[in-house]
Amino acid sequence: MLTFNKEEFFAEETRGLALKEKIEEVVDEICREGYSNIFWIGIGGTYAYLSQMHHIVKAHSGILTFVEEAAEFSAAGNKQFTKDSVVVITSVTGDTREVGEAVSIAREKGARVIGYIGDVNTPLGQAATHPIECVGALFYKLYYTAFRFMYNAGDFPEYDQFTKEMERLPKALFNAKEAFDPLAGDYASRYGMEPLTYVLGAGNLWDYAYCYAMCVMEECQWIRTKSVNAGEFFHGTLELMEKGVNVLVLQGEDSSRPLTERAVRFLKRVTDKLTVIDTKDYCPEIVNPKFRGLLSPMIMYQLCERISKHLEKERKHPLEMRRYYRRLSY
Amino acid sequence: MLTFNKEEFFAEETRGLALKEKIEEVVDEICREGYSNIFWIGIGGTYAYLSQMHHIVKAHSGILTFVEEAAEFSAAGNKQFTKDSVVVITSVTGDTREVGEAVSIAREKGARVIGYIGDVNTPLGQAATHPIECVGALFYKLYYTAFRFMYNAGDFPEYDQFTKEMERLPKALFNAKEAFDPLAGDYASRYGMEPLTYVLGAGNLWDYAYCYAMCVMEECQWIRTKSVNAGEFFHGTLELMEKGVNVLVLQGEDSSRPLTERAVRFLKRVTDKLTVIDTKDYCPEIVNPKFRGLLSPMIMYQLCERISKHLEKERKHPLEMRRYYRRLSY
Numbered sequence: 001m002l003t004f005n006k007e008e009f010f011a012e013e014t015r016g017l018a019l020k021e022k023i024e025e026v027v028d029e030i031c032r033e034g035y036s037n038i039f040w041i042g043i044g045g046t047y048a049y050l051s052q053m054h055h056i057v058k059a060h061s062g063i064l065t066f067v068e069e070a071a072e073f074s075a076a077g078n079k080q081f082t083k084d085s086v087v088v089i090t091s092v093t094g095d096t097r098e099v100g101e102a103v104s105i106a107r108e109k110g111a112r113v114i115g116y117i118g119d120v121n122t123p124l125g126q127a128a129t130h131p132i133e134c135v136g137a138l139f140y141k142l143y144y145t146a147f148r149f150m151y152n153a154g155d156f157p158e159y160d161q162f163t164k165e166m167e168r169l170p171k172a173l174f175n176a177k178e179a180f181d182p183l184a185g186d187y188a189s190r191y192g193m194e195p196l197t198y199v200l201g202a203g204n205l206w207d208y209a210y211c212y213a214m215c216v217m218e219e220c221q222w223i224r225t226k227s228v229n230a231g232e233f234f235h236g237t238l239e240l241m242e243k244g245v246n247v248l249v250l251q252g253e254d255s256s257r258p259l260t261e262r263a264v265r266f267l268k269r270v271t272d273k274l275t276v277i278d279t280k281d282y283c284p285e286i287v288n289p290k291f292r293g294l295l296s297p298m299i300m301y302q303l304c305e306r307i308s309k310h311l312e313k314e315r316k317h318p319l320e321m322r323r324y325y326r327r328l329s330y
Numbered sequence: 331m332l333t334f335n336k337e338e339f340f341a342e343e344t345r346g347l348a349l350k351e352k353i354e355e356v357v358d359e360i361c362r363e364g365y366s367n368i369f370w371i372g373i374g375g376t377y378a379y380l381s382q383m384h385h386i387v388k389a390h391s392g393i394l395t396f397v398e399e400a401a402e403f404s405a406a407g408n409k410q411f412t413k414d415s416v417v418v419i420t421s422v423t424g425d426t427r428e429v430g431e432a433v434s435i436a437r438e439k440g441a442r443v444i445g446y447i448g449d450v451n452t453p454l455g456q457a458a459t460h461p462i463e464c465v466g467a468l469f470y471k472l473y474y475t476a477f478r479f480m481y482n483a484g485d486f487p488e489y490d491q492f493t494k495e496m497e498r499l500p501k502a503l504f505n506a507k508e509a510f511d512p513l514a515g516d517y518a519s520r521y522g523m524e525p526l527t528y529v530l531g532a533g534n535l536w537d538y539a540y541c542y543a544m545c546v547m548e549e550c551q552w553i554r555t556k557s558v559n560a561g562e563f564f565h566g567t568l569e570l571m572e573k574g575v576n577v578l579v580l581q582g583e584d585s586s587r588p589l590t591e592r593a594v595r596f597l598k599r600v601t602d603k604l605t606v607i608d609t610k611d612y613c614p615e616i617v618n619p620k621f622r623g624l625l626s627p628m629i630m631y632q633l634c635e636r637i638s639k640h641l642e643k644e645r646k647h648p649l650e651m652r653r654y655y656r657r658l659s660y
Contacts, residue, residue, distance in 0.1 A: 075588060256402060259401055
């Protein structure tokens with residue numbers, strides 16, 4: 001596999017699985033104390049990942065859940081936010097400005113803040129009431145958090161079976177990446193230099209489609225993109241489709257799958273540059289259909305990571321290169 | 331003013347104002363009966379307009395409010411939805427497929443549905459428990475609905491003063507359109523043929539930026555766009571900015587104004603194709619700053635309508651022309 005360190009991959013996955021007990025402790029404590037609602041607060045990539053959790057919780061649980069873009073939360077507010085709210089944030093650097101402002105507001109109100117931070121000796125690590133240090137393995141943190149809250153609320157009795165299945169993921173995801181890697185290479189060599197890329201998703205993958213377009217293609221590769229929800233696609237963006245338009249569809253297995261399937265049927269008729277990445281083709285190790293739907297974000301993330309690495313090579317554009325972000329003050 | 335019928339404009343505005351009493355009756359009745367939460371459910375343009383109302387209600391009121399994209403609502407669901415929920419929909423044609431499916435689900439659960447429909451003798455007109463027939467004047471319907479609910483919840487005591495101010499809007503909006511029309515012409519002649527247009531907004535205008543990009547520029551003009559929230563802009567899309575990139579910023583006056591201001595400061599340094607439409611420059615008839623912030627969506631809508639008409643002329647592309655939407659079955 002191109003630009004891939006197997007040991008590092010398994011080390012990160014193992015770190016993720018190892019967080020289960022610590023996260024259960026924190027969530028169980030909060031549930032014992034009581035809480036009124038969960039606020040997933042992020043910006044850019046973290047907003048998108050947290051939105052995926054929000055989507056899952058609102059669809060499967062009676063827990064009151066809200067997702068807020070950090071800058072908008074600080075500027076506009078949300079009257080449902082009180083001292084009894086629980087905030088979940090995540091930050092690799094621990095110093096994301098907009099998330100810091102939102103957390104200050106949350107702490108002033110007396111709310112608890114679960115913070116997944118790469119290094120707890122940072123402003124966000126210090127600001128969280130429940131900081132948990134871990135580099136990478138983002139989905140493990142968020143899944144254990146969301147599903148433990150749901151389990152404690154009586155809304156996800158399959159928790160033990162589900163988290164047991166998650167232990168299969170490191171091997172299953174590795175196999176998926178290995179199987180997908182040549183296709184990722186194909187995508188990058190065919191479409192890596194396209195002037196504009198449309199990225200479609202739905203359900204618990206919509207926010208990831210938004211994220212992959214903006215936080216990887218735009219930010220890390222300077223590729224022009226438009227992401228659009230597969231349901232929304234039929235109310236505007238479809239008019240731009242024609243031969244030669246590059247479209248990438250991220251198809252998962254949750255109950256919104258028919259939305260992307262409909263878009264794919266339409267797109268096959270109108271463009272000759274269509275790529276569909278379907279989680280269904282990967283991770284046969286996970287058998288339970290409900291769990292497959294719930295885990296689609298974790299599978300898709302690992303597949304798209306392969307595309308990123310091949311885009312980097314084809315475009316001769318290092319994924320780390322920025323011209324403005326954290327290089328210019330604004 | 332280009333392609334403008336003054337009589338029709340004032341007739342539509344007057345129809346909007348005239349709905350106040352009827353809407354108050356419906357909302358007051360629902361409030362007397364009791365309700366648990368409001369679900370704004372739409373798709374494409376209506377999703378975006380209803381999202382603006384959701385944004386205003388959640389920021390200013392303790393009412394539990396949810397906005398759902400109709401196709402996603404039907405596919406994924408939301409556990410907060412019960413027989414005690416109140417749905418608000420709007421449809422000109424009265425037969426939007428995805429909204430019809432969502433309303434069926436809502437009615438099966440026993441929920442009440444306020445439906446603003448162009449013609450009540452349509453599937454959606456028949457499906458709503460509280461159908462209100464009116465062509466156009468969308469914002470008046472939605473504002474009276476949202477603010478009456480907030481007033482009845484004790485969260486907007488300024489209701490009478492605010493709706494009194496709204497009576498000034500027809501004249502104020504007409505003046506705004508007339509003043510902006512030459513600038514709209516400038517925009518269309520300079521940037522109408524750009525290969526890609528970025529549209530930014532924040533706060534109660536973010537959803538409108540999304541809508542103007544997708545439902546007007548893409549759907550009605552086949553212009554390639556990317557809309558991005560001004561806060562999110564700094565976490566990905568900014569990397570694509572450089573000389574020659576066309577950006578349109580929709581700036582309003584609610585508490586999220588600093589987000590677009592920050593984006594404008596940055597954009598002035600990196601692109602030479604920046605257009606900022608600022609509601610602050612229009613409608614001096616509305617004086618109260620809080621009301622100005624709340625009414626920014628109504629002002630911006632009327633300004634952008636001028637751009638649409640000039641784009642139509644410059645691009646020689648009728649706003650009504652579709653190649654797929656409602657012309658092809660999919």
